[in-house]
Amino acid sequence: MMPPAKRKSPAKISSPGPADAPARLPEGFQLITGALSPADQKALLSKINDVILSAPLFQPRMPRTGQPFSVKMTNCGPLGWVSDKERGYRYQPNHLETGHPWPPIPEPLLDLWRAHANCTGLPEACLINHYPAGAKMGSHRDQDEHEPRAPVLSVSLGDEAVFHVGGPKRSDPKVRVTLRSGDVCLLAGPSRFAYHGIDRILPGTSDLIPGGGRINLTLRRVTPFG
Ligand code: SIN
Numbered sequence: 001m002m003p004p005a006k007r008k009s010p011a012k013i014s015s016p017g018p019a020d021a022p023a024r025l026p027e028g029f030q031l032i033t034g035a036l037s038p039a040d041q042k043a044l045l046s047k048i049n050d051v052i053l054s055a056p057l058f059q060p061r062m063p064r065t066g067q068p069f070s071v072k073m074t075n076c077g078p079l080g081w082v083s084d085k086e087r088g089y090r091y092q093p094n095h096l097e098t099g100h101p102w103p104p105i106p107e108p109l110l111d112l113w114r115a116h117a118n119c120t121g122l123p124e125a126c127l128i129n130h131y132p133a134g135a136k137m138g139s140h141r142d143q144d145e146h147e148p149r150a151p152v153l154s155v156s157l158g159d160e161a162v163f164h165v166g167g168p169k170r171s172d173p174k175v176r177v178t179l180r181s182g183d184v185c186l187l188a189g190p191s192r193f194a195y196h197g198i199d200r201i202l203p204g205t206s207d208l209i210p211g212g213g214r215i216n217l218t219l220r221r222v223t224p225f226g
Pocket residue numbers: 129137154163179196197198216218
C-alpha cells in the first residue's frame with residue numbers, strides 16, 4: 001500500500017484574522033480521539049452494514065435546486081434526516097425510498113451517547129453519511145432539531161477526513177481538525193450551532209472499510225425532552 005499522503009498540521013485558522021490569532025476551537029466542542037478501539041470499530045461497522053441492508057443508502061438532494069449531495073445517506077432510530085428537491089431538509093420516521101420505518105439505533109452507539117453526551121435523554125436520530133473519495137460536506141449548522149440542550153455526537157469510521165468548525169456566524173474563523181476512524185466529536189454547549197463541514201476525505205488512510213471511503217454517524221435529539 002502507498003504510504004499515507006503528507007498532511008497539513010491538524011489545526012489551523014483558515015479565515016483571515018489577526019496574524020497572531022491562535023487557532024481556537026469553539027467553546028463546548030470536544031474531540032475524543034480513539035473513543036472506539038479497532039475491534040469496536042469493526043463490530044460497529046458490521047452493525048451499520050446490517051442497517052444499510054434494510055435501509056439502503058439514498059442520494060439526498062438540495063432543496064429547490066435538486067442538486068445531489070456528494071455523500072449518500074441513510075438513518076437509524078425513530079426519526080431520520082432526509083432532504084429532497086420538493087420538501088427540503090426534514091426529519092421523518094420512514095425511509096425516503098422504501099417507506100419503511102428506520103431500523104433501531106445499534107446499542108454500541110447508544111453506549112457512546114451515554115458515555116460522552118453528558119445529557120439525560122437519548123438521541124432519536126442517527127444519520128449515516130457515506131463519503132466516497134472526493135466527497136465533501138459544505139459548511140452548515142445543524143438546526144433542524146428542537147432540543148438545544150442535547151449535543152450532536154458524531155462518530156468517524158474509515159478514511160480520515162479534514163473537518164472544519166467555526167462559530168455561529170458563517171464568517172467566524174474556522175479551525176481544521178483531522179477526524180480519524182474511531183474518533184468521536186461533540187458539538188455541545190455554545191458550539192452546538194456552530195458552522196462545520198468536511199473539506200475532504202484522505203483516501204487510503206484506513207483499511208476498515210473494504211474499498212475505502214468514510215462513514216460518519218451523527219446522533220441527534222430531535223424533539224424536546226420530556
Ligand atoms: C455532518 O455535519 O452532517 C457530518 C460531519 C462529518 O461527516 O463528520
